Amino acid sequence: MTRHAAPPARPHAAVGTRERIVRTTSRLMQRQGYEGTGIKQISREADVALSSVYHFFPGGKQELATEAVRHADREFADILHEALAGEDDPAEAIIACTGTLGVHLRGSDWFDGCPITATALETAGRAPDIQQAVAEAFEHWRGIVADKLRQSDIDQDDVLELAHTVINTLEGAELAAQVSRSDEPLRIAGRHLARLINSYRRTETADATTHG
């Protein structure tokens, strides 16, 4: 069976088995972390045979988790890219981004925060493959933010460091939003990040929407 095209006559799978495993794993690990997610739960919720999981991922849970992190990487990158593309001004784009994250978070009853943070913390220093995939995801996301910042008149030397803090603050604000079940941390983060970004512009752009 070719895996490129969608198999036409499958009973209940609009998407291939392997992909369904990865998506389910990614979603479950987003909500309950690496240790809290079992292989049998994955096979159950993905409606896939347990043996199929080990067929596609002979490396077991670690290999599957690594692939799930990479999937979450691409998925979150799309969200980020789309949210940032909605505004021309980088500072406004970041604010729009926090808004999008807030909507996602609230819409999932405050469950769906950053898809890899829990897994990252649990496996840091003890599962190099996963840690590597997490590091690449963060770098990927920073790159997307940096690309947006480069569209304005910010010194190139400042862009990369700003991208660091933008991603890190978004991470922290999402965590706080989940814990407090409120999108206020995200809104505050958006305003402060916008102010910080504007402070690095060469030409002063006093913007009414990013005051105090």
Place this chain on the structure above:
Amino acid sequence: MTRHAAPPARPHAAVGTRERIVRTTSRLMQRQGYEGTGIKQISREADVALSSVYHFFPGGKQELATEAVRHADREFADILHEALAGEDDPAEAIIACTGTLGVHLRGSDWFDGCPITATALETAGRAPDIQQAVAEAFEHWRGIVADKLRQSDIDQDDVLELAHTVINTLEGAELAAQVSRSDEPLRIAGRHLARLINSYRRTETADATTHG
């Protein structure tokens, strides 16, 4: 037995049994999260009988985790308070704070990040007691930062929101530092937070150490 005073003639415990359980739990959950930490591992590493754990914490793992989060709250608050007290200027104090966190992190081979983040994410939305303790810890830490910020000429209306972003950015930077095994995210966060804080001052204080 009174629990207020330390029992003098205990065989091998410089600190009481209950306290030793809590400390061990806190340290283990900091490194491997809630799901990754087992009760039997706790009793083993704390050198305490398994039945003693359930004697002191009849509520089981959840009650123990809640107490461990509260312990970590106090411990991290002490670190925060001490680090901030070393500098008069609030912006400089935050930078000193990121330095302290970086030293702690590097000294533990990048294992000891924020003591409650992993637990917070794993239990968000499914263990209200733990989530509540986490929320109180964050609020506590924000209060400490806010107290420091109030010592300068920042508008009172801005202090609370700034404290939000300071804590959130520190959280995100610690995560990034753990994943990348480098204290650069923390140093960047320190500089950006200092710049953000200074931007909220009524009197301009051009400071050579917090430039671009």
Place this chain on the structure above:
DNA sequence: CTCTGGGTAGAACGTTCGTTCCAGACGCGT
């Protein structure tokens, strides 16, 4: 048709999980 190989169903492995139970050891007031 047979042959082949990717995918599946399901049982089973040993280990660990959180939790419960009880008999016994200890300190202390009487």
Place this chain on the structure above:
DNA sequence: ACGCGTCTGGAACGAACGTTCTACCCAGAG
């Protein structure tokens, strides 16, 4: 010396963990 409440040692519970294994189904190639 006694009784009592506090704490501990150790076994045991059912359930779930990650993983392995074999038999089997079934589409496509020859």
